[in-house]
Amino acid sequence: MLRADDLVFAYPGQGEPYRFTLEAMPGTVTAISGASGSGKSTLLDLLAGFIRPTSGSLSLDGVGLLSLPPETRPVSLLLQADNLFEHLSAAENAALGLPRGTPKADGKARVATALAEVGLSGFEDRIASNLSGGQKQRVALARTLLRDRPVLLLDEPFSALDDETRKTTRELVGDLTRRHGWHTVLVSHHADDIAALAEAHYRIVDGRLERA
Numbered sequence: 001m002l003r004a005d006d007l008v009f010a011y012p013g014q015g016e017p018y019r020f021t022l023e024a025m026p027g028t029v030t031a032i033s034g035a036s037g038s039g040k041s042t043l044l045d046l047l048a049g050f051i052r053p054t055s056g057s058l059s060l061d062g063v064g065l066l067s068l069p070p071e072t073r074p075v076s077l078l079l080q081a082d083n084l085f086e087h088l089s090a091a092e093n094a095a096l097g098l099p100r101g102t103p104k105a106d107g108k109a110r111v112a113t114a115l116a117e118v119g120l121s122g123f124e125d126r127i128a129s130n131l132s133g134g135q136k137q138r139v140a141l142a143r144t145l146l147r148d149r150p151v152l153l154l155d156e157p158f159s160a161l162d163d164e165t166r167k168t169t170r171e172l173v174g175d176l177t178r179r180h181g182w183h184t185v186l187v188s189h190h191a192d193d194i195a196a197l198a199e200a201h202y203r204i205v206d207g208r209l210e211r212a
């Protein structure tokens, strides 16, 4: 279980700090909603380690995470857009998720398997700038698969997609989460995404997470 216990954080000059308490179970999607400016991205930044709380604890299966810098946290982050290097191919972007020192042939096979798992077999050599928005998100998910970290943070990942692509992409996120036992934390404004995907739902109200 991913567990945040009273993570306290305030930006300079902010009055009342944020105080975040949350549990996210493996193999499930936990949704976070809240008004614009309520602190959703701030919560993800705390979980990812881009900002540090002044007190509280954060653990995965009982192991503390707060001392870990973002690059060694067991966390992947997927944003609304701009997740890929536009001048690199789908395979090269996905391969960024491979551990350093992976032998070339092994890496190529693993990238092909990951792209197949997200429905992009045959797209290996396509330059990212020539992929659709949905295909880009799939490549980013393939990279996440290869990185193989148990916590996936999603910040409005479907917002730039048309209705049909949005539906298939969110189904893919649900499938991957279940299949790989990820603790997926989804920030979304969209009630239909939350209803379709999330087993648990918190809303940020007055700087606190409330069960919705």
Ligand SMILES: Nc1ncnc2c1ncn2[C@@H]1O[C@H](COP(=O)(O)OP(=O)(O)OP(=O)(O)O)[C@@H](O)[C@H]1O
Residues within 6 Å of the ligand: 011, 012, 034, 035, 036, 037, 038, 039, 040, 041, 042, 043
């Ligand atoms: N680096 C910063 N320094 C000071 N204040 C900040 C900083 N980043 C965000 N804020 C403020 O903190 C509050 C929460 O911001 P945050 O981006 O977490 O909200 P959000 O819920 O993700 O908003 P949105 O839905 O509009 O993306 C906002 O009032 C914002 O202006």
